[in-house]
Amino acid sequence: xxxxxxxxxxxxxxxxxxxxxxxxxxxxxxxxxxxxxxxxxxxxxxxxxxxxxxxxxxxxxxxxxxxxxxxxxxxxxxxxxxxxxxxxxxxxxxxxxxxxxxxxxxxxxxxxxxxxxxxxxxxxxxxxxxxxxxxxxxxxxxxxxxxxxxxxxxxxxxxxxxxxxxxxxxxxxxxxxxxxxxxxxxxxxxxxxxxxxxxxxxxxxxxxxxxxxxxxxxxxxxxxxxxxxxxxxxxxxxxxxxxxxxxxxxxxxxxxxxxxxxxxxxxxxxxxxxxxxxxxxxxxxxxxxxxxxxxxxxxxxxxxx
Amino acid sequence: xxxxxxxxxxxxxxxxxxxxxxxxxxxxxxxxxxxxxxxxxxxxxxxxxxxxxxxxxxxxxxxxxxxxxxxxxxxxxxxxxxxxxxxxxxxxxxxxxxxxxxxxxxxxxxxxxxxxxxxxxxxxxxxxxxxxxxxxxxxxxxxxxxxxxxxxxxxxxxxxxxxxxxxxxxxxxxxxxxxxxxxxxxxxxxxxxxxxxxxxxxxxxxxxxxxxxxxxxxxxxxxxxxxxxxxxxxxxxxxxxxxxxxxxxxxxxxxxxxxxxxxxxxxxxxxxxxxxxxxxxxxxxxxxxxxxxxxxxxxxxxxx
Numbered sequence: 001x002x003x004x005x006x007x008x009x010x011x012x013x014x015x016x017x018x019x020x021x022x023x024x025x026x027x028x029x030x031x032x033x034x035x036x037x038x039x040x041x042x043x044x045x046x047x048x049x050x051x052x053x054x055x056x057x058x059x060x061x062x063x064x065x066x067x068x069x070x071x072x073x074x075x076x077x078x079x080x081x082x083x084x085x086x087x088x089x090x091x092x093x094x095x096x097x098x099x100x101x102x103x104x105x106x107x108x109x110x111x112x113x114x115x116x117x118x119x120x121x122x123x124x125x126x127x128x129x130x131x132x133x134x135x136x137x138x139x140x141x142x143x144x145x146x147x148x149x150x151x152x153x154x155x156x157x158x159x160x161x162x163x164x165x166x167x168x169x170x171x172x173x174x175x176x177x178x179x180x181x182x183x184x185x186x187x188x189x190x191x192x193x194x195x196x197x198x199x200x201x202x203x204x205x206x207x208x209x210x211x212x213x214x215x216x217x218x219x220x221x222x223x224x225x226x227x228x229x230x231x232x233x234x235x236x237x238x239x240x241x242x243x244x245x246x247x248x249x250x251x252x253x254x255x256x257x258x259x260x261x262x263x264x265x266x267x268x269x270x271x272x273x274x275x276x277x278x279x280x281x282x283x284x285x286x287x288x289x290x291x292x293x294x295x296x297x298x299x300x301x302x303x304x305x
Numbered sequence: 306x307x308x309x310x311x312x313x314x315x316x317x318x319x320x321x322x323x324x325x326x327x328x329x330x331x332x333x334x335x336x337x338x339x340x341x342x343x344x345x346x347x348x349x350x351x352x353x354x355x356x357x358x359x360x361x362x363x364x365x366x367x368x369x370x371x372x373x374x375x376x377x378x379x380x381x382x383x384x385x386x387x388x389x390x391x392x393x394x395x396x397x398x399x400x401x402x403x404x405x406x407x408x409x410x411x412x413x414x415x416x417x418x419x420x421x422x423x424x425x426x427x428x429x430x431x432x433x434x435x436x437x438x439x440x441x442x443x444x445x446x447x448x449x450x451x452x453x454x455x456x457x458x459x460x461x462x463x464x465x466x467x468x469x470x471x472x473x474x475x476x477x478x479x480x481x482x483x484x485x486x487x488x489x490x491x492x493x494x495x496x497x498x499x500x501x502x503x504x505x506x507x508x509x510x511x512x513x514x515x516x517x518x519x520x521x522x523x524x525x526x527x528x529x530x531x532x533x534x535x536x537x538x539x540x541x542x543x544x545x546x547x548x549x550x551x552x553x554x555x556x557x558x559x560x561x562x563x564x565x566x567x568x569x570x571x572x573x574x575x576x577x578x579x580x581x582x583x584x585x586x587x588x589x590x591x592x593x594x595x596x597x598x599x600x601x602x603x604x605x606x607x608x609x
Contacts, residue, residue, distance in 0.1 A: 018425060024510050025426040032417035032436075032481055039447070039478040040439050046450035105349075108342035112335055119343060121595045122350050128587040129354060130539045132557040133580040137357045140573055146363075148356065151371040180350060181602070188603035237443040240541040244561055256445040260546065263449050273449045280446035287441035 044280065051274035070274035080275070083258040086251060090167065091235035094174040098231055099224075101175060102182025107216075109183065110190045120187075123180040131177065135244035138173040166250040170241050178234070182227050189223025190216070229289065236283050255279040354584075361577035368574050382578035391551040392579055395559035398469060399583070402555055403537035405473050410480040410533045411526055417481075418488030419514050423500070433489070436482045444479070448546040451475050455547060467553045472544060476537050483536060484529040490604040491525025492518065528601035531594050535587055556583040 054066040074080045109119055126134070142149050142159035150156060159165045193216065201211050217224075239256040246252045248261065259279055263272020360368070361382050362375040370376075386392050420426070421433060455466040465471030495518060503513040519526070544558040551559065560583070563576050591598065 021424050021510065022426045025420040025424040028416035028420040028424070029426075029432065031413045032485065033432075035413060035477055035481060036436070036439060039451075039475050040442060043447040043450040043454070043475075044442075046454065047446055050450060050453060104342070105346050108339055108346060111339045112343050114335065115343070117595065119346065120599055121591060122347050124591040124595060124598060125354060125588065126350050128535065128591045129584050130541075130557055130580075130587070132539075132541055132560050133357070133584050136560065136576055136580045137353055140360045140577060141353060141356055143573070145369045146360065146371055146573065148371045148373065176349070176353060184599055185603055188599070233441050237445070239445065240557070243541070243545070256443060256542065259445045260448070260542070263452070264546070269449065269453060276443070276446045276449050279443050283441060283443045284438075287438055 047273045047277055047280070050269055051271075051277050053270050055269040066270060070270045071278075074271065074274055074278065079253070079258065082251070083253045083255050086167070087236060087238070087254045090171060090174070090238060090252075090254065091232060094171045094178075094235050095228065095231045097171065097175045098179045098182045099228060101179040102186055102227070103224075105179065105183035106186035106190055107212075109187050120184065123183055125180075126177050127181045127184075129177065131240035132244055134173050134177045135241050138169055138176070139245060142169050160246050161250060163251045166246050166252045170245055170252050173241055173245070174235070174238070178231060182231060185223055185227040185230075186220065189220045193219045229286070233283060233287055236286060237279070255282070357577050358581055360573060361581050364574055382574045383582070385575055386579045386582065389575075391554075392556075392559055394551050395554050395556045396583070398553055399538060399555040399557075402469050402472050402476065403534050405469075406476045406480050406537040407530050407534045409473070409477060410484040411530055413477075414481050414484035414529070415488055415519070415522075415526065418485045418492055419518060421485070422489045422492035423497075423514075423518075424510075436485055440479060440482045440486070442478070444540075444542045447475060447478060448543055451543075452546055466547060467549050469553050471547050472553065472555065475543050475547070476540060479540075480533045480536055484533050487529040487532065487601050487604050488522070488525055491522055491528070494525075495521050524597065527594070528597045528604075531590055531598060532601050535590065538583075538587065 051070055052066060052068070053063050054069070055063040105123065109116065109123070112119060129137070139160065141147050144150055144156070144158050147159075149159065157165055159169050197215055197219075198211060201215060206214070237256055238254050239260065242248050242252040242254050242257050243260075248254070248257045253261075255275070256279060259272055259275035262275055263269050356373075359373065359375055362378040362380070363372075364377075364379055364381050367376055417436075421429060452466070455471050456464055458464050465474070499517050499521070500513045503517045504510065508516065538555075539557065540555070541557045541561070544555045545561060548554045548558060554562070556579075560576060560579055563572065563579065
């Protein structure tokens with residue numbers, strides 16, 4: 001490797017320099033690619049293979065070709081459709097709330113002239129608290145006996161033991177944890193908008209709402225889109241929150257959790273793999289949109305500067 | 306060396322400086338409603354965590370009341386979790402797994418990121434797109450096959466189910482792309498002149514990378530390292546799928562199984578104390594590295 005790049009030092013031989021640069025690039029990239037192929041590509045392919053088989057952990061070696069039977073069973077299973085519905089309700093509700101609250105937080109933080117650093121540290125706390133801890137925390141807050149919510153509202157609800165309420169708690173927990181993350185992304189977007197535009201608009205007599213609508217929102221769009229897609233992808237994969245809050249009971253079973261339960265609790269590897277593959281496909285469709293939106297961004301990073 | 310080193314800016318800091326300048330020009334008076342909003346943000350972010358600390362300081366009959374301040378605050382819960390061998394073991398496991406993942410991701414990832422940021426080679430766009438798309442994989446999709454693989458290894462390799470190595474390897478799937486993505490944007494910020502000067506002086510490309518770029522990229526490496534560590538410390542799905550006993554269980558999994566064992570009489574006080582304890586390292590990271598973390602989180606998001 002070293003010998004090859006010494007040749008690159010002589011500027012007269014451009015082509016050989018390009019070639020040795022490529023070789024060095026290949027050396028530097030290959031460990032990462034190898035690892036990614038080993039721990040991402042291979043498992044996905046193996047998952048597809050497993051999903052086409054009937055396999056039981058309980059009876060060792062019982063493995064036979066099942067074609068698409070696992071998939072057709074899943075598509076006829078009410079539990080699967082319930083999980084799809086729950087996942088999408090959760091994603092739509094939490095991402096919408098996070099965007100609105102995150103935006104409000106970002107605007108306030110942007111306008112606050114002092115204590116920005118401190119404020120950002122505070123905002124990072126929910127982001128840094130583990131998701132499992134977040135779930136435990138909201139469980140204690142909504143707990144019927146020791147929780148504060150029933151006491152404040154004067155209600156007597158078993159929050160995590162009833163159908164719409166459990167989902168509401170899950171959404172609240174997610175919004176708490178990730179609205180601040182959204183706020184930070186949006187704040188970074190706000191900070192690159194030049195202040196002069198606002199000054200000019202003010203001079204022209206634009207109201208605060210007009211300034212938000214006509215300047216902030218359009219200029220913030222790229223950052224907002226990235227944040228939205230980031231969050232949507234995360235919400236579609238949600239697992240930790242329902243696992244700790246309800247184990248998926250009372251209308252909170254999500255796709256990831258359903259797949260997990262199918263292959264651990266029920267020991268059905270083939271069907272579990274099929275569910276995982278379906279989850280993978282749904283998430284990949286959304287992330288394809290993501291790549292399309294931030295494609296320019298990747299190109300920017302890939303470009304020679 | 307010293308003169309050019311000051312020219313290196315982290316993404317984010319330049320932006321901050323200009324905003325500060327602009328704000329100073331606009332005048333330092335903050336309207337009252339902004340302070341109200343700021344107060345609301347602080348309460349929103351901190352109050353729930355305060356509640357968790359509150360619960361962790363309660364024992365016995367206090368745990369069936371919803372007092373906002375513990376009537377008889379005690380550290381008993383903390384004492385009992387540190388006497389719990391499974392929890393202490395899980396803390397050790399988490400530390401080993403998270404640190405190994407961080408070191409490996411930085412080591413392997415920095416090579417790849419440097420090539421992506423600086424070297425000329427074909428299909429670079431597709432490589433970056435591939436790496437980025439992996440961060441969007443649902444972990445459940447790799448959990449099933451890896452579970453199968455780890456519990457029945459081919460070629461007579463030792464089984465990796467319920468081992469720390471069995472967690473570290475799949476964690477790299479997600480940690481590596483994360484580290485690479487952040488590092489690429491940091492490497493691109495480093496001025497090229499320094500490397501070129503080193504090349505003219507007869508250094509090889511690889512020497513230039515090791516002796517010039519890596520030291521200058523220290524802030525970027527720190528950022529990528531912190532975010533990778535937080536990712537690994539937080540990871541839950543693979544941790545519960547690929548472990549079965551406290552031998553390899555990390556803290557998030559251990560906390561979830563505190564609950565599972567006694568479903569009807571949960572030791573909420575102890576669980577809360579454990580939750581506070583495992584959050585402390587992350588809160589410290591946030592306190593000390595706020596700027597770094599924000600720069601890393603927003604590295605890819607703003608330049609659209």
